[in-house]
Amino acid sequence: MARRSAVNVWCLGSRAVSLLYGSSLRPLHTSVCNASSKPKAGFRPEKVAVVTKTTRYEFEQQRYRYAGLSEEDLKQLLAMKGSSYSGLLERHNIHTNNVEHIVKSLRKEGIDVRVVKRGEYSEEVVRWANAIISAGGDGTMLLVASKVLSKDKPVVGVNTDPERSEGHLCLPVRYTCAFPEALDKLCRGEFRWLWRQRIRLHLEGTGINPTPVDLHEQQLSLEQHSQAHRITTMESQRRTGTLQESFIKPSLLPIRSLNEIFIGESLSSRVKLKSFNPHVNLLLHRASYYEISVDDGPWEKQKSSGLSICTGTGSKAWSYNINKLAEQAVEEVLKIGKSQAGLDIPLNREFIEKVTDKYNESLVFSPDDSRLFYSVREPIVNRVFSSSRQRGFASKVCVRSRCWDACMVVDGGTSFEFNDGAIATISTSEEDQLRTVVLEN
């Protein structure tokens, strides 16, 4: 029974919010075709790695198995929360069947296939493969892309649960069940290459070795403890004379962003104040405080809910959702404008929809565009902080953190510490492109 419970929309492969955001109802694929290039010959990889997502069913099983619950207990637990065990199992089976279909199709063509679970995917797999297929949703695509640093290794996304996943970065959904057709077109050169521009990150001035900090471990310890950890590191660096060095030299991080970099304060717990109810933790949501310089322009202090810097690919994801307007807001602006201008023009539903659509479409740009697009989320304007442009294009964006406990989040999935004093330089380079495939629908 195909139960369309909204709960079953959970699709672990696309959990990265940068993907859940922003796939509008209007097809945006068409704008992409102009920017890609026709291959000189067919594409016939000998070795293909298929990277598969973890379904929610698998995830729930794993976590409750750890707690020692039986399958029957799992069913009841989910039922109590309003989730459906059979629904989850169904989505899981759909995904698994689609993966089998892909693998069979590949092997039938004599291609050497390695099926790799999300958790087993590594640089070694990337080196081994001539091409990589992401079998899941957009989240799986982001994961797959994150380990491909070369612009020559093709990555293809197949949406293994089209009913639940947007599959924005994947092939058109019809190829999910008709994969031999996709293979055939690849073979005959009836496709286009699309080199999606990605973002690179330089980090400096943190005062500590700019290795991405294990945020999980940081959350494991008290705020003071982690501070003490940092100080100990600094103390030892000072003694060995390496402190100044790590302070000065900008480090290129071994990571490329396909969608966006988001900078903001994390939710972090503070020292518990003893007079509070011990069960109620003082959890402060702070504004993000930083300085920003666009294209080597003057530094500007800003306070906001965070800063997003995206690629053309990412302009349809989280960035889109930060900037898009609802019809309700557009209608209000037009009403006020009409009133202020003393005009007597009708504002019918169709007109408002049209203006809203055009506004939102203007936020999207081509995946192979080498520019960055920065947006300030919920800027704070008061006596101290001003804001010139809330968003715009750039070749380079520098951000200096003035945050307590901030992080730089790459593609909604990987996080780097970005605290007071750290400087990030965000830019693009041609060698950072990701080679992907565009098939006609």
Added chain:
Amino acid sequence: MARRSAVNVWCLGSRAVSLLYGSSLRPLHTSVCNASSKPKAGFRPEKVAVVTKTTRYEFEQQRYRYAGLSEEDLKQLLAMKGSSYSGLLERHNIHTNNVEHIVKSLRKEGIDVRVVKRGEYSEEVVRWANAIISAGGDGTMLLVASKVLSKDKPVVGVNTDPERSEGHLCLPVRYTCAFPEALDKLCRGEFRWLWRQRIRLHLEGTGINPTPVDLHEQQLSLEQHSQAHRITTMESQRRTGTLQESFIKPSLLPIRSLNEIFIGESLSSRVKLKSFNPHVNLLLHRASYYEISVDDGPWEKQKSSGLSICTGTGSKAWSYNINKLAEQAVEEVLKIGKSQAGLDIPLNREFIEKVTDKYNESLVFSPDDSRLFYSVREPIVNRVFSSSRQRGFASKVCVRSRCWDACMVVDGGTSFEFNDGAIATISTSEEDQLRTVVLEN
């Protein structure tokens, strides 16, 4: 030396983001006066508690003292991060002097004064006092208000660092150094009472005892561990027969919100996947997924960046920042509208400013209004999720969580677990008002 480094803007008393957001440059106090009421006689409290904020200087001292650093080390550490030790000390002294001024003024009138640090503030202090003064910024005011559940106990906010703090919920800044004048007016009845409406929360259906979970402790353990903890609780409840009970009965929480309730997924760490660089934690930012019913209307599934439900007081805080538009966006909408309508009207800077101001002003309503205002932050519209109204007024809002690791954040400071299956009913009641003072400037 008065160093106006932006870093010194850090004002720990107003860290709660719901306050840092939204104080526009235009005075909004005037709209408040119409809604308050003139006292029948002067106000002469015999016992006054003065609750003081923690300055950033004190905070830094405390945390580095824990790590064993000397004052000299502290200076160097801050300098390296671009902060200023002397600047922090200066702000600290300004605050302390202002507190002394307030306390002296009170005692001079023969009033019994208890000075209570933020961390020592308790229900016992509230019971003892006839009136409570918050000496800090807006964050301190929120804290003070959070323990006052009666609508009869007056709370007065004094902004002890006007240069750095917005003091939106505090008396006009001139009374900070001229507190005897304020006392005098209170004494002679030359003020107005303002009863600020607050929000109440009912929680049910969580499947576990709806005690606010110590999020700090939750972050201390692995995801599975905390899940196991919950399951153990459920197991024991099932055995003792109390499970169904906690599932059914809605609980009125012992907390009232002065600004807003914000519901959203927290940043939480997931199980580390072994093939990843152990330093890079997979930190997923997920969209918040829930169902919402406004004024007992039909349930609607939504996916967004979070849901804000605010009071009139809060309509100038975080909610304001979620909904306000930058001139850049308004200009773009008007340009497109003009083009679509085929009009030839000039869109000069003044016109755009005017429309932007009017739009943003429409987001603000009176603190003593009994209505709630809900806004969906960054709604996701795709094949599965639709969104009718992005914001609006209501008397009651019910939210059913479909989130993994969500929380309900009250006034940017207190957090409650709000996971899959939990139902929150958000409403107001006359008895939830907070009695505050309005003095003419």
